[in-house]
Amino acid sequence: MNSVVLAVLVMVTLSMLRVSVVFALVVAAVVGGVAAGMPIADVIGAFNDGLGGGASVALAYATLGAFAVALSRTGIAQRLSARVVGHLGRSHHQRGELALVKWGMLACLILAGFAAETIIPVHIAFIPILVPPLLHVMNRLQLDRRLTACAITFAITVTYMSLPIGFGTIFLNDILIGNINQAAAGSDLSVSREMAPQAMLIPALGMLAGLVVATFSYRRKRVYEELAVAGEHLEARSTPLSVRQLVLIGLSLVLALAVQLWTGSMVFGGLIGFAVISSSGVIRWGEQDDVFTQGMRLMALVGFIMIAAAGFAAVMKATGEISTLVSGSVELIGDNRGLAALVMLLVGLFITMGIGSSFSTVPIIAAIYVPLALSFGFSPLAVIALVGTAAALGDAGSPASDSTLGPTAGLNADGQHDHIWDTVVPTFLHFNLPLIAFGWAAAMLL
Incomplete structure (x- = not known):
């Protein structure tokens, strides 16, 4: 079995058995490296070399967690939540009214996600x-x-993956x-930026279809205990905020975004936001260390997993078996275009699940997939759809x-x-x- 496939299967299996994801990534990296014939010292060396790639992301999420807990100390979000809960609990409500609150809240979270990827590019920082x-x-809604x-x-x-705005511009x-253009150098294939949204439209519809199915799958009520949320034990502010404090809180949000866009660093954006809120007097000087530590704990799991994932990805690249995985799959394809598209998508699934980032997967698979797709006669739009969906x-x-x-960090x-x-x-x-199905359809139709 290909070492990359084996490593991903080990990682997923251990994770589903409720083994720590960090531990699962480390074990899977070792298994994959050894299976590829690498000496254990080289496996450890590649893993250690890759750890630095996730360190900046982990630190960014830690500072954003601190900023989030600092914002929670203002009590603004809690008051909004308490008003909604109080409104829902004061009297008997019709099912239609509760449904309106439920779907309205989900719609707002989706819109916030859209904004966080486009016009206010903060990615998952809003969560x-x-x-x-x-x-x-x-x-209260038993959602x-x-x-x-x-x-x-x-x-x-x-x-x-579908809109060339914000993070979509980068991807x-x-x-x-x-x-794709780099991989197609020397051939007749040339793709332009205007073609990408058109090629990725059908795969994006697959994502939408999946969301519609999810609303049906999880339509039933689910009971949760009413427990304290992270940071609430620090006692969110209950006294009214002064005008100065409100201005500084608003300024912290603006500066956190502006600094992130200016420097390209979520770390400095989160730190500036935390510093401005601290200067407002919402957090007492002696409590700042506790607040910052609580925020780092909120995002600690995310940070450690991202660091371990960077090490895992480095080992998988060092094995040299990603290209072997693709070339070995070609032998099963023959001259069947439909099977070729399906195999490329499935291989992309394994690679991305292991690396954990579609942005990092494209450079790895484009160099292999583009010549392969051209040999099967896929159109330029189909090539974009195949590589983009596979990533x-x-x-x-x-x-x-x-x-x-x-x-997960928020929920x-x-x-x-x-x-x-x-x-x-x-x-x-x-x-x-759905992405496999709709990505395959895009490759065959475009």
Whole structure:
């Protein structure tokens, strides 16, 4: 068995057995490296070399967690949540009214995800700020959090893979189109930026179909305990905020975004936001260390998984068996275009699930997939759809992807949302399977 496939299977199996995802990634990296014939010292060396690639992301999420807890100390989000809960609890409500609140909240989270990927490019940074205070509302509505996880993952994934705005500009224009043209150098194939949204439209419809199915799958009520949300034990502010404090809180949000866009660093954006809120007097000087530590704990799991995932990806690249996986698959294809498209998508699923990032997967598979697709006579639009979908496959549904880690970080703020069974498995079933079907259809129709 190919070492990359074996490593991914080990990682997924251990994760589903409720073994720590960090531990699963480390064990899977060792198994994959040894299976590829690498000396154990080389496996450890490659893993250690790759760890640095996830360190900056982990630090960014830690500072954003601190900023999120600092915002929670203002009491603004809690007051909004309390008003909704109070309104729902004061009297008997018709089912239609409760449904309106439920679907309205889910729609707002989806819109927030769209905005976080486009006009306010903060990616998953909005989740630890917006989601934890709403958990009380979700508990009152008995809303299945698996549906919320699917809604958030849908928003942050379908946007970058179909719209050339914000993160979509990076994925579609810079990474996808750029790598396809580079891989096609010397051939007759040339693709332009305008072709990417058109090629990715059908796969994006697959994501939408998956979300519709998820609303049916998780339509029934699910009971959660009313537990304290992370950071609430620090006692959110109950006294009215002064005008100065409100101005500084608003300024912290603006500066956090502006600094992130200016420097390209979520770390500095989160730190500036935390510093401005601290200067408002909402957090007493002696409490700042506790608040910052609590915020880092909120996102600690995300950070450690991202670091371990970077090490895992480095080992998989060092094995040299990613290209072997693709070339070995070609032998099974023959001259069947439909089977060729399906195999390329399935291989892309395995690669992305292991690496955990569709952005990092494109450069790896484009160099192999583009010549292969051209040899089967696929059109330029079909080539874009194949490479783009193969890369996006596994982003939703990977234990090490920020598209699943982000929703878990927010929904598990009270310890009642399991990363694997409540986020990874639902998003894998509802998004990866439709993506395979719709991505295959795009390759055959375009």
